[in-house]
Amino acid sequence: MGMTMTQKILAAHAGLKRVKAGQFIEAKLDIVLANDITGPPAIKEFEKMGVKGVFDANKVVLVPDHFTPNKDIQAAEQCKLLRSFAAEREIANYFEVGEMGIEHALLPEKGLVVAGDAVIGADSHTCTYGALGAFATGVGSTDMAAGMASGKAWFKVPAAIRFELVGKPGKWVSGKDVILHIIGMIGVDGALYKSMEFMGPGLKRLSMDDRLSMANMAIEAGAKNGIFAVDEQTRAYMKAHKCKNKALKKRIRVYEPDADAVYEREIRVDLSKIRPTVAFPHLPDNTRSIDEVGDVRVDQVVIGSCTNGRYEDMKTAAKILKGRKVAKGVRCIIFPGTQRIYLDCVRDGFAEIFVKAGAVLSTPTCGPCLGGHSGILAAGERAISTTNRNFVGRMGHVDSEVYLASPAVAAASAVRGRISNPEEL
Amino acid sequence: MGIAHKYGENVDTDVIIPARYLVTSDPAELAKHCMEDMDGAFAARVRPGDVIVAGKNFGCGSSREHAPIAIKGAGVACVIAPTFARIFYRNAFNTGLPILESEEAAAGIDAGDEVEADFAAGVIRNVTKGETYRAEPFPPFISRLIESGGLVEYVKSAK
Numbered sequence: 081m082g083m084t085m086t087q088k089i090l091a092a093h094a095g096l097k098r099v100k101a102g103q104f105i106e107a108k109l110d111i112v113l114a115n116d117i118t119g120p121p122a123i124k125e126f127e128k129m130g131v132k133g134v135f136d137a138n139k140v141v142l143v144p145d146h147f148t149p150n151k152d153i154q155a156a157e158q159c160k161l162l163r164s165f166a167a168e169r170e171i172a173n174y175f176e177v178g179e180m181g182i183e184h185a186l187l188p189e190k191g192l193v194v195a196g197d198a199v200i201g202a203d204s205h206t207c208t209y210g211a212l213g214a215f216a217t218g219v220g221s222t223d224m225a226a227g228m229a230s231g232k233a234w235f236k237v238p239a240a241i242r243f244e245l246v247g248k249p250g251k252w253v254s255g256k257d258v259i260l261h262i263i264g265m266i267g268v269d270g271a272l273y274k275s276m277e278f279m280g281p282g283l284k285r286l287s288m289d290d291r292l293s294m295a296n297m298a299i300e301a302g303a304k305n306g307i308f309a310v311d312e313q314t315r316a317y318m319k320a321h322k323c324k325n326k327a328l329k330k331r332i333r334v335y336e337p338d339a340d341a342v343y344e345r346e347i348r349v350d351l352s353k354i355r356p357t358v359a360f361p362h363l364p365d366n367t368r369s370i371d372e373v374g375d376v377r378v379d380q381v382v383i384g385s386c387t388n389g390r391y392e393d394m395k396t397a398a399k400i401l402k403g404r405k406v407a408k409g410v411r412c413i414i415f416p417g418t419q420r421i422y423l424d425c426v427r428d429g430f431a432e433i434f435v436k437a438g439a440v441l442s443t444p445t446c447g448p449c450l451g452g453h454s455g456i457l458a459a460g461e462r463a464i465s466t467t468n469r470n471f472v473g474r475m476g477h478v479d480s481e482v483y484l485a486s487p488a489v490a491a492a493s494a495v496r497g498r499i500s501n502p503e504e505l
Numbered sequence: 506m507g508i509a510h511k512y513g514e515n516v517d518t519d520v521i522i523p524a525r526y527l528v529t530s531d532p533a534e535l536a537k538h539c540m541e542d543m544d545g546a547f548a549a550r551v552r553p554g555d556v557i558v559a560g561k562n563f564g565c566g567s568s569r570e571h572a573p574i575a576i577k578g579a580g581v582a583c584v585i586a587p588t589f590a591r592i593f594y595r596n597a598f599n600t601g602l603p604i605l606e607s608e609e610a611a612a613g614i615d616a617g618d619e620v621e622a623d624f625a626a627g628v629i630r631n632v633t634k635g636e637t638y639r640a641e642p643f644p645p646f647i648s649r650l651i652e653s654g655g656l657v658e659y660v661k662s663a664k
Contacts, residue, residue, distance in 0.1 A: 118569065268515055
């Protein structure tokens, strides 16, 4: 019986020839990550363990991105704790405001994660790195603390669902639409405890930014991880984003599933059949195609986040907003994922387009996505957002609503003031 | 044990503890806002030893460990659901909040029922209705983790 792509990576990191679904293993970790919300409790747990230091100061990554720039005194205290810990323990990859980015946009960009890695992060969207052909999964602060101390984590080897991607997506259909479509099909627990493995000839039609936003939302189907087969695009991306932290000695290891790998389920997804897709409140699986949306007016449009704050997302938004105006009465907040993407927005003229359109261009932060700061909704308000969750109260008041969509749909909606199909502009 | 507080499917970590309260990881402080966006009266109503019973995929969403910490901080002795979101599942064990997977208990128990659970045996008793339900027993690895007193102790002992 063969192994899936995920199982092969886990077996290699556990020093085992074979693993099978359901088996408990202890795996060596290549990167252990936390942010300003999950880091402080992890540090407290870490201190309790009474270990000498972190397992490898190069392999621990700390990114203050959630409540930064510090939103209030308590947030400032949490960031201060993270910063002092990083200084004390000589953590090589601590990224201060000014050089940081939203963690899951930042780590691939910095080359800190490559194909074949095993990564845990105290943030549920750590699964993003699966786009690079790595095993990456979100954990809590205690798991992160243990990983930071030992360089290892325990896992129950997951079973997997294989998604065979075929066809070519339409003009305004992005990775975000594909993943919303898939979550709508299998449900928010459709891949519970499992891997989602994406393969097939359709893969070449999806850019790395598309794949990163798809892997990012694997957790929204309950998955342990989402992972993509490695191809020429993946290799080109990793070549263009080489790690500057030479002490890490990043090594690319490409794994393919065995020909007789056991998949619990195989789902064929024809990309050419997918329409721009919107998830209605209050779950990511409550999806409708853009043609079935109806008249939904919005108060706020949010474009950015670890799901859709990458260069192509900004480019798409700029393409639509160029020479147009945000509708009267609508607030449009755009936040690129990293400082580098922010600079690209300035350099390539997107920043001017956004400001002229009447949108605000924010520093990289997780703020608006989780109702943290910089874009909170009042009671009765409605937002369309390129983020990943539309739970009750996610972006603010418990009586507000969040609709999830792609940057193209969000930008078109900003112009029209209601959820709109970019094809109609 | 205590009284059951009942909720539906896909209870997410944003309603268990909203992000606006994630500026602390103090259990008592988090407990004050536990379930706030779904059941504003919960924090005032819950008594030590009470049980949360919910539908499938409990704890979906964010990896915030603040969620099981808030529930445990509120005095909840156990959460029962047919399935749990995977990060919440790990976090619950790692922070010492007992959780039991049982479809029949989740279906059979109503809000206000008095519930008892025997973790070792994997048995849940509904005292009010006089019913008994089977729960998924802890896997051996999880039992070892719990025996060593949670993940922190486990790592300490493995040092």
